[in-house]
Amino acid sequence: MGAYRADDDYDYLFKLVLIGDSGVGKSNLLSRFTRNEFSIESKSTIGVEFATRSVHVDEKIIKAQLWDTAGQERYRAITSAYYRGAVGALLVYDITRHITFENVERWLKELRDHTDANVVIMLVGNKADLRHLRAVPTEEARSFSERENMFFMETSALDATNVEQAFTHVLTQIYRVMSRKALDGTGDPMSLPKGQTIDIGNKDDVTAVKSSGCCSG
């Protein structure tokens, strides 16, 4: 096996980022989806972590590269590198703490400053198992997500409610956006307002590279 070849077969690699306040459950959502694990210990993420998992959409294998970072300001670093190349985002708040929902607007602004206009965003209300402690009405969050053109789902990383569905839905929508772009025949890179260019189709589609069997290095 060539040193730089992909360690598993896939058709597309999609980078997704998890963002939101500290303690809303970003890391547990990630571990539930990628390893089907939940940790009761609430340790703050320092720096970044990423994990991958492959899913099937329309007979394509999509490898999701999922990035998790600290919500706390003092552990946050290099926002530009974290967001670079992301085609999807899960914006997480905690349904038992209204302040985390209020801060969604700030996270949304940061996300939009650093990503492409076509990024697929899902608003995720986590800790839905804590029904008796609910502080954010579902309808309030749903209305906000519709106004801001985001998808919306409430989840529980603890009991795995909707976790699979949330990630799979975002990945499916990203694939739809890409397919639509391919059908339009616009092979042009999408221009970012900040002057950067991301061509999601070319960058993430490694079929040509795999079929040629080339090995970089």
Place this chain on the structure above:
Amino acid sequence: MVYHSSFVDEEGVTKACGCPLLPLKSHIKGPAPVSEQDKTDIVDEAITFFRANVFFTNFDIKSPADKLLIYLTFYINVALKRLEGCRTLAVGTKAIINLGLEDIPVPGETGFPFPGLFSLPQSQDEAELFRNYLKQVREETSGRLLSVAYRANGTPNKWWLAFAKRKFMNVVVL
């Protein structure tokens, strides 16, 4: 002959520790003025000149901007050492983000790489201004370095990663 910075005009440029806080093509938070996207900034120069300048053991300084160029050449060298062994862009990104989390020393503090290159801060405010500028310019440099150190398909560009083995101006990198 080393490559020098073209930012020699200091008219209206804020300074900290004798370093001009030059504009950046960046939307990263910090004290740097925002440069137009179609212009070259000091980070572009540092990356463009890096593979030539890193070979020199002496660097004659022609303008204060060259001091920043020296600092950034050193920083790129440090960053490439962190990227050594990172076989995918994702692993490289994680390494570079962790580098960005480390404390940033300013002149006079332990760990600042070039004693005497910049003047000592005259106040805590000046020290923090310079630290914030260095944080901003380092972050911008890191982001662009990832774009040249890795190919579009996420594999390392060996022509860049090879420079991890160079030592810049005999400064020991831990």
